[in-house]
Amino acid sequence: MIEFQRSLEWFWFLRLRRVALTGTSNEAGEVILTFGRSRTVKEFLCAAKEKNRSFGLFVAEGAPKYQGHLLAKELAARGLQTTVITDSAVFAMISRVNMVIVGVHAVMANGGVIGPVGLNMVALAARKHAVPFVVVTGTHKLCPLYPNNPEVSLNEMRSPSEVLLFEEFSDCMDYRIGTGAPQLHVVNPAFDYVPPELVSLFITDIGGYYPSYMYRLIADYYSSDDVVIQQKPAS
Amino acid sequence: MDPRRASRTVSDPKIRQVGFFAPSPDRSFSGPPDPISTSTSTPNPAAANTSSPPPISDLSPSGNSLSPVMIPPPRHSSDTTYRPVPFPPASPLRRDTLSLTVGSYNNNNIIISSSPTASFYDESKGITVKASSVPASGLTTVSVVKTLPPGFTETIVEKVGGSVEMQNDLPANSKPLKERTSKAERRALQEAQRAAKAAAKAEGSKLPATTSGAVASANAKPSKATKPPSQKNDSATVASSEKKGSDRPPEKDRKKDAPHPRMQYDDKSRVEKAKRRAVVKQTEARNRVELFRHLPQYEHGTQLPDLESKFFQLDPVHPVVYKVGLQYISGDIAGGNARCIAMLQAFQEAIKDYSTPDEKTLTRDLTAKINSYVSFLNECRPLSISMGNAIRFLKNRIAKLPLTLSESEAKAFLQSDIEQFINEKIILADKVIVKHAVTKIRDGDVLLTFGSSSAVEMILLHAHELGKQFRVVIVDSRPKLEGQLLLRRLVGKGLSCTYANINAVSYIMHEVTRVFLGASSVLSNGTVYSRVGTACVAMVAHEFRVPVLVCCEAYKFHERVQLDSICSNELGDPDAISKVPGREDINYLDGCTNSENLQLLNLIYDATPSDYVSMIVTDYGMVPPTSVPVIVREYCRDQVWI
Numbered sequence: 001m002i003e004f005q006r007s008l009e010w011f012w013f014l015r016l017r018r019v020a021l022t023g024t025s026n027e028a029g030e031v032i033l034t035f036g037r038s039r040t041v042k043e044f045l046c047a048a049k050e051k052n053r054s055f056g057l058f059v060a061e062g063a064p065k066y067q068g069h070l071l072a073k074e075l076a077a078r079g080l081q082t083t084v085i086t087d088s089a090v091f092a093m094i095s096r097v098n099m100v101i102v103g104v105h106a107v108m109a110n111g112g113v114i115g116p117v118g119l120n121m122v123a124l125a126a127r128k129h130a131v132p133f134v135v136v137t138g139t140h141k142l143c144p145l146y147p148n149n150p151e152v153s154l155n156e157m158r159s160p161s162e163v164l165l166f167e168e169f170s171d172c173m174d175y176r177i178g179t180g181a182p183q184l185h186v187v188n189p190a191f192d193y194v195p196p197e198l199v200s201l202f203i204t205d206i207g208g209y210y211p212s213y214m215y216r217l218i219a220d221y222y223s224s225d226d227v228v229i230q231q232k233p234a235s
Numbered sequence: 236m237d238p239r240r241a242s243r244t245v246s247d248p249k250i251r252q253v254g255f256f257a258p259s260p261d262r263s264f265s266g267p268p269d270p271i272s273t274s275t276s277t278p279n280p281a282a283a284n285t286s287s288p289p290p291i292s293d294l295s296p297s298g299n300s301l302s303p304v305m306i307p308p309p310r311h312s313s314d315t316t317y318r319p320v321p322f323p324p325a326s327p328l329r330r331d332t333l334s335l336t337v338g339s340y341n342n343n344n345i346i347i348s349s350s351p352t353a354s355f356y357d358e359s360k361g362i363t364v365k366a367s368s369v370p371a372s373g374l375t376t377v378s379v380v381k382t383l384p385p386g387f388t389e390t391i392v393e394k395v396g397g398s399v400e401m402q403n404d405l406p407a408n409s410k411p412l413k414e415r416t417s418k419a420e421r422r423a424l425q426e427a428q429r430a431a432k433a434a435a436k437a438e439g440s441k442l443p444a445t446t447s448g449a450v451a452s453a454n455a456k457p458s459k460a461t462k463p464p465s466q467k468n469d470s471a472t473v474a475s476s477e478k479k480g481s482d483r484p485p486e487k488d489r490k491k492d493a494p495h496p497r498m499q500y501d502d503k504s505r506v507e508k509a510k511r512r513a514v515v516k517q518t519e520a521r522n523r524v525e526l527f528r529h530l531p532q533y534e535h536g537t538q539l540p541d542l543e544s545k546f547f548q549l550d551p552v553h554p555v556v557y558k559v560g561l562q563y564i565s566g567d568i569a570g571g572n573a574r575c576i577a578m579l580q581a582f583q584e585a586i587k588d589y590s591t592p593d594e595k596t597l598t599r600d601l602t603a604k605i606n607s608y609v610s611f612l613n614e615c616r617p618l619s620i621s622m623g624n625a626i627r628f629l630k631n632r633i634a635k636l637p638l639t640l641s642e643s644e645a646k647a648f649l650q651s652d653i654e655q656f657i658n659e660k661i662i663l664a665d666k667v668i669v670k671h672a673v674t675k676i677r678d679g680d681v682l683l684t685f686g687s688s689s690a691v692e693m694i695l696l697h698a699h700e701l702g703k704q705f706r707v708v709i710v711d712s713r714p715k716l717e718g719q720l721l722l723r724r725l726v727g728k729g730l731s732c733t734y735a736n737i738n739a740v741s742y743i744m745h746e747v748t749r750v751f752l753g754a755s756s757v758l759s760n761g762t763v764y765s766r767v768g769t770a771c772v773a774m775v776a777h778e779f780r781v782p783v784l785v786c787c788e789a790y791k792f793h794e795r796v797q798l799d800s801i802c803s804n805e806l807g808d809p810d811a812i813s814k815v816p817g818r819e820d821i822n823y824l825d826g827c828t829n830s831e832n833l834q835l836l837n838l839i840y841d842a843t844p845s846d847y848v849s850m851i852v853t854d855y856g857m858v859p860p861t862s863v864p865v866i867v868r869e870y871c872r873d874q875v876w877i
Contacts, residue, residue: 063713063736066815069823076833083524083834084812084824088712088737088768092800092841096526118738121771124778151742163736165817168719172726184726185733189742 030055030098033090033131036062036116037071038103040136045101046078057082058097060090062116064162064188087118091125100126100133104194106154107137108147109218111196111211114154117189123198132200139204144218144227150193160186524806524834531617532806553585556608560615569717571621571755571791572661572689578612578622582629583653586646597645602633617805620756620764621791628656660790664854665690668786669697672751672852675784680705680748683781685737685772687717688753690786692724695751699730706730708747712737712768714811714837737768740775750776752843754787759867760796761845761860763787767838770800773847782849789853792867800841809835 032055034041045057057080061068072082085093094100100122104115113119113135126133147154164186175183196211209217218227523532552560559581562568568577585608591597609626612618618626632652636645672694676682682705684691695707707730711718718734725732735743750772756764763769763785776783797803812835813824824835845860855866 061713061812063738066818066823069813072833073823076830079832081832083836085836085838086713086767086812088766088771089836089838089841091770091774092767092804092838093836095799096801116738117736117742120741121738121775124774125771128774151745155742162818164719164734167817169723172723175726175729177729177731181731183729183731184722187733187735187739187743189739192738192741 029053031058031096032056033058033060033094033097033100033122034071035060035068035087035090035100035102035119035122036065037067038136040103040138041101042071042074044136045075045080049078049080055080058093059084060087060118060122061085062118063087064158065116067116087121090122091128094122094125094129094131097129097131100131101136102134103136104141105191106143107135107141107202107214108150109144109215110146111199111202111214112147112150113137113194113199114147114150114191115194117192119192120194120198121192123194127198133198134201134203135199136203139206139217139221142214142217142221144222147193151189154191154193156190158188158190160188163188524836526801527804527806527836529802530804530806551607552611553581553588553608555581555584556611560612563612563616569715570687570689571619572665572788574619575621575625576657576661579625579629579653579657582608583650586649586653589646591642596638597642598633598636598638601649602630605630605633620793620795621788624790624793625656625660629653656790660854661788664788664790665693667854668788668852669693671857672784672786673698673701673703675749675852676703676705678704681708681746682706683708683710683740683743683747683750683772683776684721685710685718685750685752685769686712686715686766687721688751688786690788691751691753692721694786695725695730696728699728706733708733708735708743710735710737710740710743710768710772712766713815714807715766716816717766737771740772744775744779744781747776747779747781750781750783752783752785754785754791755840756791756793757785757787757851757860757863758797758842759792759794759864760798761848761863762797763843763845763848763851763860764797764840765843767800767841770841770843770847773843777847783847784850784852785848786852789855789866789870792853792863794864794867797842800838804841805839807837807839809837812837 030053032045034045034057048055057075059068059072059075059082061084063086068084072084076082102115102119102122104113104119106114108114123133125131145154169184172184173182177183196214199211202209202211202214204217206217559568559577562577563574568574582605585604586601589601589604591600605626609618612622629649629652632649636648640648668690676694676698680703682695684695684707698705707725709718709722709725709732711722711734722732722734733743752763752765752769752773754763754765754769758764763773765785773783795803824833848860850857851860851863853866855870858866
């Protein structure tokens, strides 16, 4: 919790300066878009609300887990103006959004992130509309690995039943094409890789950083044995 | 992003083609494009005049006609009569085309296969309402209109021939066309008429039919939004004294007609006015998203039982139109082509049953009736752009009817016109699109499509019939989950399919070679207006350097422009977002619709920028997005509905 507070202070420090310059306190204020449900983001936004910043919020539901619904409900209960949209509407709505704030599963050594599936789409849309894509994370999520083929190697395939109902398509499971391979595949990855070019800012408990800096933090939190692979002497 | 393409099929480096060239169908697809087609550019203007109409002529297997990616020059100069003369030479060509394609791609096959699918759905008790009824968002005519006679293909040929004969007769007794009166003159006349009408409202005497008839013949073509031209040259008092009821619909609907259903709903007075004359009683949604205040948001599910009870009492609306409206509300008919065809066929029925009241002209009264039907359908579900174009076409035809025709002849003409529109602009156009697009599919391709588009489905099925080896990836999104219907149909036909949610599109795009998308409309700045989520898919495809082909019939093009998805859209039922079918554990939002801080937004459409689209496949050929305004201007104007 302390980490969250500190990261929040950093962030609003950067923001406050700009607001002070313009002299206006935002009425409808900022419009923020978030994806799925991250507890970090939730605490972040609630703390911002307590400081009487007014902002509107779009929450993309984050299929197939639909955690966005839960986040929206929690935030609405705390008094934030929330709108739930489907993931497909992200491109349509992002032109009206000032900032995208998301939480992620892991931060890789090159500054890329592993997040919930669909995050890459959001990041691309944000870049197209020149909307800052801000990742809020604690340093415990930092990972010394470089992502090589992350879609496959750093991913997890979940059950197709989350995407396609078994009762409706049970008959199709038996169809086979000529070679005997099943005719119907269902793809349900759990994670998505977002390359560092798409991330505008990392907000951590020790401050705000640009993605290319993240590899320096690894030295603070990981022993060099984890980072450098020593060749075992041949015995 | 790193370009991930390692090796591509390389065309012969000695022959360098500039621009797009589709290989001729009798060659193998890995061979170099036919060098003869390079010479098509020069003889085109000459060829276009002799071989007609150009959009169909490029189907002939020889390479001496237009290549499919070149837009044929329009045939303005001598074609000022509203029945284009080159129709007779067209029909044998069209018949050949039909017989060409009938063999390989037969509507009958589709009819037969879709009905077992539909019954299968009933047996397995599809979960959503849509699933248990006709799989409507699929093929256009076939899945929706089950009353099609089995000899459908024969009917097309006869009708084309039949309508050709009738059109040959018409130029003989066509009315002389006058130069368009200037806008200022028309405006002045209208103001005078309106003032006089307000003065003479109490009279309620009828306009003598003969004078208006004689006058109508001398007028230029009407624009879609103004009153019927017959009133222009009447004296003010005579013109104004129309019966109230029939006069108000054209006047009030003029506002709605002008860019079709785009009334701004944040204007209170207009909303009140619209409510007063509404047939369908809509209750506004309680929790409206601020950003979309200019679009109508209604509570879903409230109109249907109310309308069903009124089915036998509803006098002003023809029962077939009423039925179609109900089908729109319930979602039984969905998809641009299906909705348009259903509406046009309902209008055909209504015209068949129509009889002109005494002392009224057919053109004006029928136009008023059509307007009332259109506003009813608009209340059921906002019109799509394809429907708007079709309505404009129909009103144009009604207004151009020569007044020497008897009522039954006029009705027969209109019915055949509608039939011809459906056949040429939708059914035949789809065949042409399939023929073009199939050339872009090679063995070993992985094709991605989003949602369920009738045109894309036809392309995939046709390519499969031709024996090409490819895989299909179907990307689907909430809340409609239309991709599941497409998935079932394709798997039933034997295609190897992969299904994914739209969130997984970044994951799956690595293996995809082509993306085929459907469209509800393509706007004049090249923006593709389509199901929400299409923009996301196109964007990710662009990022991975995968070509995106949009398949859209030309009648759906519109001269409107749009930059984002907010200024014009359709809002669906917000409850569809909170409920996830089949996943009972996802119930976080139950009962949350009343919370004042929480809104649910269910967008139906979105706008894909033209830079994400590589090519648009239309019945006029395969064109880049920049050519859309050219097609709109040259081919979709009122007088040149080829």
